[in-house]
Amino acid sequence: MTTLTPQVRDRSVVQSPKMGFRDLLDEMVSGLLGRPGRLVLTALGTVLGITALVSTLGLAKTAGNQIVSRFDELAETRIVVSPSENGFGGNDSTSSIPWNAETRLARLNGVVAAGTKSDVDVSGALSRSVPVVDPLGINEHQISVIATSGGLLDAVRGSIRTGRYFDNGHSDRADPVVVLGPAAAQRLNIFRLDTQPAIFIGEQSFTVLGIIDDVAREPDLLNAIVMPDGTAREFFALSAPAEVHIDANVGATALLANESMTVSESGAAANMVQIALTPDDPESLRTQASQGYTAVRQDVEGDVNALFVVLGAVSLLVGGLGIANVTLVSVLERTPEIGLRRALGAARRHIAAQFLLESTVTGLLGGIIGASMGVLTIVAVSASRDWTPVLEGYLPFAAVGLGAVIGLIAGTYPALRAAQTEPITALRSS
Amino acid sequence: MSVDLEPAMPARGPSGPAVIELQEVGRTFPGPPAVDAFKPSNLTINQGEYVSIIGPSGSGKSTLLHLLGLLDRPTTGTYLLDGIDTGSLGDNARAGMRGSRIGFVFQSFHLLHHRSVLENVELAQVYNRMPRKERRQRAVNALERVGLSHRLSFTPRTLSGGERQRVAVARALVTEPSLLLADEPTGNLDTEMSGEIMEVFDGLHSAGMTLAVITHDLDVSHRAERQVSIVDGTLHES
Known part of the structure; x- marks a missing residue:
């Protein structure tokens, strides 16, 4: 047997134990890989939690996007202007909408079509399509009368079955002409125009x-x-138009009807439509536009998220408790190993660091696998539904980080417990 | 009560400096009822000595082992290891002393089952920041000394009991400690394997290692050049 070479060191100096970070990593890796089955089971809780979180957040976003792209484009491009309670004209029953609203609005960028629309008070006059007044009133109907400008049909995206819609020339001349809605036409028994039919409202044809x-x-x-x-x-002595209907370009509604866009001369917040129609008193009008895409998308996401984030958070909590539990069991089971390491010169902090690192890495692995599975779930669900998968770019990375943090938190108590283990107890328990 | 072994000490063994000096060291476990597990005693082990501490179970052997191994603190007296008063040391310093000056051999080997033989031996040097290359080389050398250079990449599970204990001995040697402290090293081994281990110890002794072997086995005890017996927490030089 070879002779002992005495270790060169000063025997009178007490050295504190030291551990390199690479050694710590090595011990952590060996500790984890030494029990692969346990590692899988420990990480499983985090995997499920993170998968649930990533997939729900991603699917909420994807679904939100999907719902919005199916969202009625019709509502998105619609603006309705009506008199408001505010403005100088306050309690005046007359609307301040000008007769030439259509022309004024046509100048605005983003307006496709515009037209006025008002209910006409005919003082209860009945309508009929025959010149003779039938005493039995069989052919007379109570049909509502609406006055519009020439551009309204386009503004409400209407189409004509037969004949034509009147134009502003008819309006300017006050020609006694009408256009019938299909239901009204049926009630009045008018189906063709080649006979140049006329109707009577009261006594006026x-x-x-x-x-x-x-x-x-x-x-x-x-x-x-x-x-x-x-x-x-x-x-019928119509005093002013009651409403203006605008068909706007997609995305232009916010520009036209959002009050923060422009400020009127009086200094009050007003939108372009209000200023175009009543520059002297923008607040006398109220504009109604549907919510923009973004708002709807956020609403949908918000609804879906609120529900599923809770679900994801609960599964994460369970995952974290799982790590804490298994790590604690692992600490108890590895008590002899802890004792050995302490006998071999490990300080308490080395023991704590090792277990903490093991649980953190377990959480990290769970986070990586969970984030991957979450993304796969989103893609799979999207593929099966023909959706476009949408995901915040940072989400998978944040999820991985979250996994590590959960591992770290979950491992804290077991690690401290391990560090408190006295070497004697630990060695004895074998 | 104290047993004074001092007069017998200086004449013993190779006249190296004292590695271990127990001065009126005692250990009482607070009750109730309080137990005097190890009664205040004196013991000196000099460098190069091969000492066996024999006693039946419950005699205080383990308590003495824990005290010598810095795994426990005495309630009374002074314990000098390499001339350093261990009573004044904090937890960290004691851990450092264990790591660099004491090599432990346990009855149940305490090997990590999922690590290779070589890694098990290297583990003893992890906590004193030995450079990796040197660490590996020393581990290989230590395993060579216990005759296991052909088992480096084996895992402990595939080894016989005697081989496992030799791995543990290699691990205890690798830091070149001041004292090799063995606790019932043959307790889990049959006669033949015990023989293997005792031969390893003999070899270490002749190479100048200081050994303290705690046992209840007379055969093991008689291999040592000096026997100390412990009965009811009291030391007797025999």
Whole structure:
């Protein structure tokens, strides 16, 4: 046997134990890989939690996007202007909408079509399509009368079945012409225009110019007699338009109807539509536009998220408790090993560091696997539904970090417990 | 009560400096009822000595082992290891002393089952920041000394009991400690394997290592050049 070479060191100096970080990593890796089955089971809780969290957040985003892209484009491009309670005209029953609203709005960028629309008070006059007054009143109907400007049909995305819609020329001349909604036309028994039919409202006759086929908005037009503004003013003393309907470009509604965009001369916040229509008193008008895409998307995401994030958080909590539990069991089971390491010169902090690192890395692994599975879930679900998968770029990375943090927190108590183990107890327990 | 072994000491063994000096060291476990596990005693072990401490179970052997191994603190007296008063040392310093000056051999080997033989031996040097290359070389050398250079990459499970204990001895040697402290090193081994271990110890002794072997086995005890017996927490030089 070879002779002992005495170790060169000063025997009178007490050295504190030291451990290199690489050694710590080595011990951690060996500690984890030495029990692969346990590692898998420990990480499983975090894997499930992170998977749930990532996939729910991702699917919420994906679904939100999906719902929005299916969202009715019709509502998205619609603006309605009506008189408000504010403004100088306050309690005045007359609307401040000008007769030439259509022309004023046409100048604005983003406006596709605009038109005024008002209910006409015919003082209870009945409508009929025959000149003779039937004492039995069989052919007379109570049909609502609506006055519009020439551009309204386009603004409500309507189409004409036969004939034509009146234009602003008819209005200016106050021609006694009307266009019938299809339901109104049926009630009045008018189906063709080649006979140049006329209808009577009260005693006044009106030539029927056309019959509406359908409208995308304002369905009350379908069951109404529609006449030019000027005609209504002339025959039924219409004082001012009641509403303006605008069909805007996609995305232009916010620009046109959002009050923060422009400031009126008086200094009050006003939007472009208000200023175009009533520059002297923008606040006398109220504009209504549907929410923008972003708002709807956020709403949908918010709803879905609130539900599922709770679910994900609960599974994460369970995952964290799982790590804490298994690590604690592991610490108890590895008590002899702890004793040995202490006998071999490990300080308490080395023991704590090793167990803490093991649980953190377990959480980290769980986070990596969970984030991957979460992303896969999103892609799989999207593929099966023909959706476009949408995911915040930072989410998978944040999820991995979250896994590590959970591991760290979960490992704290077991690690401290391990560090407190007295070497004697630890060695004895074998 | 104290047993004074001092007069017998200086004449013993090779006349190296004292590695271990117990001065009126005692250990009482607070009760109730309080137990005097190890009664205040004196014991000196000099460098190069091969000492066996024999006693039946419950005699205080383990308590003495824990005191000598810095795994426990005495309630009375002074314990000098390499001339350093261990009573004044904090937890960290004691851990450092264990890591560099004491090599432990346990009855149940205490090997890490999922690590190779070589890694098990290297583990003893992890906590004193030995450079990796040197660490490996020393571990290989230590395993060579216990005759296991052909088992470096084996895991402990695949080894016989005697081989396992030799791995543990190599691990205790690798830091070149001041004292090799063995606790019933043959307790889990049959006669033949015990023989293997005792031969290893003989070899270490002749190479100048200081050994303290705690046992209840007379055969093991008689291999040592000096026997100390412990009965009811009291030391007797025999």
